[in-house]
Amino acid sequence: MLQTASSGAPRLAAFGEFMLRLHSMEGRRFLQAGSYQPYYAGAEANTCVLLSRLGIPVRYITRLPDNDIAQAGVQQLSGQGVDTSHIVYGGDKMGVYFTEQGNGIRSTRVIYDRDGSSYARLQPGVIDWKKSLAGVPYFHWSGISAAVSAGAADVCTEALSIALQQGITISTDFNYRTTLWKYGKHPREVMPGLMQYTRVAVADLDSAAVYFGIQTDAAAGLEERFIQCSQALRERLPHLEVLAMSFRKTQGIQHIYSGALLYKGDYYFSPRLELPFVTDQIGSGDAFTGGMLYGLMTDAMPQQIIDLATACGAVKQSIPGDWALISKGELDQFIQNGVTGRIIR
Numbered sequence: 001m002l003q004t005a006s007s008g009a010p011r012l013a014a015f016g017e018f019m020l021r022l023h024s025m026e027g028r029r030f031l032q033a034g035s036y037q038p039y040y041a042g043a044e045a046n047t048c049v050l051l052s053r054l055g056i057p058v059r060y061i062t063r064l065p066d067n068d069i070a071q072a073g074v075q076q077l078s079g080q081g082v083d084t085s086h087i088v089y090g091g092d093k094m095g096v097y098f099t100e101q102g103n104g105i106r107s108t109r110v111i112y113d114r115d116g117s118s119y120a121r122l123q124p125g126v127i128d129w130k131k132s133l134a135g136v137p138y139f140h141w142s143g144i145s146a147a148v149s150a151g152a153a154d155v156c157t158e159a160l161s162i163a164l165q166q167g168i169t170i171s172t173d174f175n176y177r178t179t180l181w182k183y184g185k186h187p188r189e190v191m192p193g194l195m196q197y198t199r200v201a202v203a204d205l206d207s208a209a210v211y212f213g214i215q216t217d218a219a220a221g222l223e224e225r226f227i228q229c230s231q232a233l234r235e236r237l238p239h240l241e242v243l244a245m246s247f248r249k250t251q252g253i254q255h256i257y258s259g260a261l262l263y264k265g266d267y268y269f270s271p272r273l274e275l276p277f278v279t280d281q282i283g284s285g286d287a288f289t290g291g292m293l294y295g296l297m298t299d300a301m302p303q304q305i306i307d308l309a310t311a312c313g314a315v316k317q318s319i320p321g322d323w324a325l326i327s328k329g330e331l332d333q334f335i336q337n338g339v340t341g342r343i344i345r
């Protein structure tokens with residue numbers, strides 16, 4: 001049974017582009033594809049779905065065309081307990097992206113078709129942010145939210161300003177995408193200013209280098225590099241209190257997955273999980289983010305927070321599509337037992 005508290009007042013509002021994902025079937029390359037599996041997606045929406053499933057009331061804010069394709073996706077979000085009542089409608093196109101499944105030899109590939117989408121054509125004044133954020137303790141957004149267009153970046157500025165005025169905790173996922181940012185500005189010209197009042201963040205070493213020019217010792221271990229990066233980020237983001245990163249390494253056919261957390265000046269690290277098989281790693285970072293936010297909102301201890309986040313990111317990789325369709329019971333069982341092939345009867 002779906003665990004959701006969507007009837008309560010939202011505890012988090014998230015903003016970003018909601019998209020249709022078309023996934024090449026049967027592991028075929030784009031050049032071979034004869035059919036595509038549709039999924040609905042979007043980094044911030046993915047995080048909302050997991051939080052709702054874990055019992056946290058959430059609200060999702062975006063702009064979509066008023067057509068049946070978009071409405072089908074909104075209905076799926078609503079079916080997961082996400083409050084969609086503050087989605088605005090306009091424009092003619094829903095963003096789409098195509099995926100080609102990788103494997104142990106070649107990488108997964110993504111092709112975006114987002115130019116001119118309803119979200120990309122957003123402008124300040126379209127969304128009533130005071131109304132959409134009223135009474136919400138957390139506001140979550142990501143680097144993707146600002147990467148799609150100059151107008152979308154301006155709307156991020158608008159939203160963050162209202163969130164700051166209303167005393168809302170700002171949560172940011174760095175989420176750098178190399179094939180976006182095509183509107184004439186380097187991310188380093190945009191993201192540091194938008195992130196100045198971030199208190200909670202999920203990042204990775206590459207995006208920290210792109211946004212802030214932060215370099216870490218490539219010869220050091222991942223935990224040491226996390227500490228180096230977090231120290232540099234705290235100098236640049238004066239309000240930062242919580243920072244998390246997930247790490248993925250491959251050893252032969254096995255994936256080693258782990259997480260790290262900076263929590264109010266102290267460091268915490270998850271166990272390293274050996275994943276024998278990955279069904280779909282897209283959305284695992286959003287699940288990691290959702291697990292971290294869930295831990296924060298339920299006042300978990302710092303070690304529990306990073307263990308929750310890492311477990312969510314790991315389990316998502318066993319699930320096709322972008323959404324971490326996980327229950328709290330499954331999450332607890334995974335944290336207790338780890339990777340297991342046992343049948344639950």
